[in-house]
Amino acid sequence: MATLIHRLVGDTSLSNELIAPGITSGAIRSISITNNEIAGSGTISISIYDSNLGVRAYFIRSVDIPSGATLILNDSGMLSYDRSTYGLYSNVTAGTVMDIIINTT
Numbered sequence: 360m361a362t363l364i365h366r367l368v369g370d371t372s373l374s375n376e377l378i379a380p381g382i383t384s385g386a387i388r389s390i391s392i393t394n395n396e397i398a399g400s401g402t403i404s405i406s407i408y409d410s411n412l413g414v415r416a417y418f419i420r421s422v423d424i425p426s427g428a429t430l431i432l433n434d435s436g437m438l439s440y441d442r443s444t445y446g447l448y449s450n451v452t453a454g455t456v457m458d459i460i461i462n463t464t
Contacts, residue, residue: 363461369401369451377461380410380446385463387447389433393458394424401455405432407445416445424457 367375378387394401405418418437424430432438440447451457 363459363463365449365459365461366395367449367451367455367457367459369455369457370453374408374448374450376446377405377449377459378442378447381443383442386435387438388435388462388464389431390438391429391431391458391460391462392424393429394426395456395458396426396454398426398454400425401452401457403430403452403455403457404450406448406450407440408448409445411444415448 363378365375365377390405392403392405400423402421402423404420404422406415406420407418408415418432422430449457449459
């Protein structure tokens with residue numbers, strides 16, 4: 360099992376690559392998202408994107424996470440996608456600090 364860890368300092372104009380397209384080893388078991396912002400809540404979106412077709416599909420979109428709270432996505436059916444074609448990306452609110460932990464098999 361592999362664990363991928365990302366710290367995102369938010370800017371709504373940036374799409375942060377979490378898993379590059381073509382990385383096919385290990386299915387995603389869970390994604391843990393923690394809002395480390397002291398001042399308040401922030402929003403996050405997690406999506407897959409095919410740059411060749413310009414197609415984006417969201418797992419979650421503009422979900423508000425309060426300061427200090429953690430959101431766990433652990434439905435393997437929801438987190439399953441064609442990793443040979445799509446990359447996994449995240450956008451967070453400007454000024455927000457979010458930690459993302461991705462557990463794979």
